[in-house]
Amino acid sequence: MSQDTKKAPTTTGHVWDDDLQELTNPLPRWWLYGFYITFAFAVIYWMFYPAWPIGSTYTKGIPGLNSVTYTATTVDGSEVQKTTHWNMRSKLMVEMNELHAAQKQWFDKVASMPYEAVSKDADLMQFVNSAGKTLFSDNCAPCHQSGAQGKIGFAPNLTDDYWQYGGTYEKIHETIVGGRRGYMPPFKEVVSEEEIAQVANYVLSMSGEPNDESAAKAGQALFHSDKAGCYICHGPDAKGRIELGSANLTDKIWLWANVPAEKDAAAKLKLVEGVISGGLARGVMPVWSTRLKPDQIKLLTVYVHDSLGGGK
């Protein structure tokens, strides 16, 4: 008596194993129509989107029906408008352009303000932290490592409080724009091996590392003598000179010889001797003014100074 008139289920008529039959229950009509709609959907899809591969090319939809227009920068730096059929690469360009446009107001704000004013603006510093991290990861991290912790013997740690070339905004900016070239001459041709050991002992003594006291005393004399002439670059107080980028030898921070990593006093001495004997020519930071835009360099300067460890 149901409103839905019921019939016995129909089968294909085939019977296996006495009673095994196959039902031929009809599909609901909405399901069948849904199936037909997918046909229409596919045809419409082909009109709008790249679809069928044909040899080495493919169908691109009906021209002009679903195109993407974006601004691209050519090799010579000029901007051109490009219009193509719909494709993911062009969509990516459109989205990248939108993101750059959205970021521009922040970059402009940082570029227009003095360093100190930027560092006092908590909202702006949030942008500096995130955009700076991205710029740093893309450009600086290969040498200075992803956390800016540097690598002893390769690139300095930017999170500590020691800055060879100065940690003020102006000095950091100068370093990024123009790059740096550190140099220490090899001393094995000027002084004897014994004298190198003496100077090395003196260097270790200044940082509170284990050393031979009498050798260190002789080393101190050599350090300040014109024969070795260490004081000329490292200064009479051995604290380094910012204008040369010479290292401060009195602190706990090591740039070239990984002294803290060695437990054994002899090994520590050997490392320092190696630096004095062979000199250094690896302390090279490239010029970034040709690769980064001025507003990016300014933002990176604030990032290195305030988010990492500059200033002090």
Next chain:
Amino acid sequence: MQSAGEKIHIYHKHIPIVTRSVKGGFRNFKTAVLILAYSVYFLLPWLPWARNSAADQAIMFDLESRRFFIFDLIVYPQDIFWLAMLLFIAAALLFFVTGLLGRAWCGFFCFQTLWSDLFIMIEHWIQGERPARIRLQKQPWNVEKVLKIGSSHALMMLVSFWTAVTFATYFTYAPEFVQHFFSGTAASGGYLTVVILSVTTYLAGGVVREQICTLACPYARFQGVMYEADTLAVSYDARRGEGDKGRALPSAGLKTREERQAAGHGDCIDCGFCVQVCPTGIDIRNGLQYQCISCGLCIDACNNIMDSVGYPRGLIRYDSEQNLNSEKPHEPRLEWKRLKVIGYAAALIVMSSMLFYNIGTRSDTEVNVQQVRQPLFIMLSDGSFRNRYQIHIVNKTEHDEVYKLSVRDIPESALDMGSLPELNVHAGKALSVNAKVNLSSELAESTHEFHFVITPSEQNAEPVVVEAHFNSQR
């Protein structure tokens, strides 16, 4: 078995269900629920509520600012676990009610039921009672049929459209949205929402109707698992209705109960009203079926008939399978002293208390401290150690707030905030700042943990204390 020559149909034609209207207690309850639910749904977005940092709307799920405004409660993305708890509570409530009363949700509260019910009312209002509607369906297309069917569907579409617009107003400032919508200046997402919801509401309530429940709805399927023998469900008392020789029309000699019982017939006079009023088109006398949404309309229909022939009510009634089959049936009653029901109730109570406790004790300031782990610690030139932290402050109040950051368990001078003078966080916004902590090598060795204290400048506001670790050894 298929007879030769009969065509195999590849599709199954849907037989439209034309329901008869009915009066009675369950119908009144359904109508009351419908009026209440629609009043809340359609009017709530228009309720004003004074706010400082957002539009003056009592309920607004503001996706753009990532805040949900529910009267005086503002929900932030960080509170997402409330949603999980809410969903759990909703599930437990559904299980509890279903275990006790069967598919009460389906019959009285589900929006598919509500909108279908309203659309059937529209059809009834324009096209007339069931026989008139069936006649209309069978007659060829003429002016009357086009006008009647066209106008009822136009009205359904209008209701669907306003349903969709109302849904959209929950996500944006309602007066502004409606104005923008009709002047063609609303966001494209708004138009998309309205179009999709209008179409789906009209199709689900006006065309597909009970097939949503029988073919598409997963809840309808798994609620069956919650039924027990003691669960109350809409049932036909077959023993009373059928007697020994089955139901019979009240023909001459079978008019009174005594005559019928003497002849071996039951109380069911086979009038078919219970089938005609059923929104899913089933015959409840065939027993409990998966299509039954337990709306109780067949109970109303049968009671009306029983009244008119002078038999006692309750031939179709809410009763349990166990009671119907027992030797001495008692009055139908709620059997709640069952493990499942009590378990569902316990889960419901525990989770609801947890949710309310959580909402009640939420702080206006949320602080998250993350230690910078690369590098984990830094040795400074004088041999002291530096750790760095990223501090994320969420201001959950409706006014801008200035926070003071300090440390506990280590000297105040150890904290270095750079050049930031104060931490001003805008209403409903978050701020991330960097903090450095420098400790001398002796202090660093003995310090493994310390606390950040974030004090809102607002009077009487509780400071938030967050534990942080200090590392100085590899």
